[in-house]
Amino acid sequence: MLERIHLEILSAIKEHGTLTKAADSLHLSQSALSHSIKKLESQVATQIWKKEGRNLRLTAAGERIQTLASRVLPQFSHTELLLSQIAKGEAGALRIGMECHPCYQWLLRVIHPYLQRWPNIDMDVKQEFQFGALGALLSYEIDVLITPDPLFKPQINYIPVFGYEHRLVVCAEHKLADQEFVLPEQLAQEVLFSYPVEPLRLDIFSQFLNPAKCSVKKHKNIETTEIMLQMVAANRGVCALPGWLVDEHAKSMPIKSLRFGEKGINKQIYVGIRNKEQQIEYLMDFISQAKKTK
Structure with missing residues (x-):
């Protein structure tokens, strides 16, 4: 019933507001988008969106699906990236979110020896989160959260490093x-x-x-x-x-x-990771290096 394309369409509609712009962003025709959603509406027996002039407005059902899309689509992208890296013989990716403004210099000391041990790791550091990085960690936009002020959630494991x-x-x-x-x-x-x-x-x-x-x-x-x-x-x-x-x-x-x-x-500075990823070797080695760096 629900397919990935439905999630992508509704996310595009939510972001762009019109069928034309949504179709362009997905590199699909407007008729293809309309046909896909009409088929879904027929299956669920309820309207997904309503036209308001040139714009489209999601109904309550559409909003529910779009909320699901905001959680699931980043996980699709994350998994596809990992699969692509495995296929290329690469070790993986480490995307770090920083909520600790003055910790950047400390992080540089962590990264230098870490990258020498893991030459195939693709690394990115995002500092723009301030205190919104927890949502990025939960939605698979980042893999590691560095923070002095953890907001404890059942899905997240915070490891104190110093x-x-x-x-x-x-x-x-x-x-x-x-x-x-x-x-x-x-x-x-x-x-x-x-x-x-x-x-x-x-x-x-x-x-x-x-x-x-x-x-x-x-x-x-x-x-x-x-x-x-x-x-x-x-x-x-x-x-x-x-x-x-x-x-x-x-x-x-x-x-x-x-x-x-x-x-x-x-x-205390903490490194937060998703609970189900504690078995990833290169991720845990980053935490080990963080604990040794003062």
Whole structure:
């Protein structure tokens, strides 16, 4: 009854809105698309789409099928890619999604020895997810998710690879620079630089400022670690970063790091994979390399 072509047609209609554009995207004729859906409508005894001028609108039944398509089609593509690689004698593909902005430099240290051991692995790193990468992992758009903030799901296994302390970064000449730790109220007059992430997902807010009902004078987003640290080194504001990353840059920059409160904020980097893929050798070797890289 339901065939892959039906899923592809409804996904194309959902994306493009018209029969003409959907047909062009699938490299099929409009009559072929219409005939395929009319046949399906006859089989299920219900309408799949309705015409609204030049546009097509999916009915409730059509929306159900399209929802299925959004889950299943990426799995088809993923499996076909793996089969193609097997046929060519290639080992496989590793698509990595990053939710940890400052972890890119750490990842480079993981990738270098890994690629030397797996020369036939095709690798891609996607950083644009921010906090939407879990859906990409579940829908087979990526194979590995690197995150300090796992959202636990039954289908996903999160493996901790290394722990670190999240720290406040200040200029070496900042008034707080000589302290071992900072209190929430001491940041009330500070400009805080952070990556462009929702404030509620930033540890400095969720684990430090918000519980104490405190805030900062101003909050500015900066996309790159290097520019952020240059701004801090110039005493234009403060930021919060993993301690290991700050220690690396402190060797060549006038910056210092402080603990958040007396106990600090301790974090863990996790590698998330789909449960059914724990037997894939090259995938597990990536996790093994991640655990050895600090």
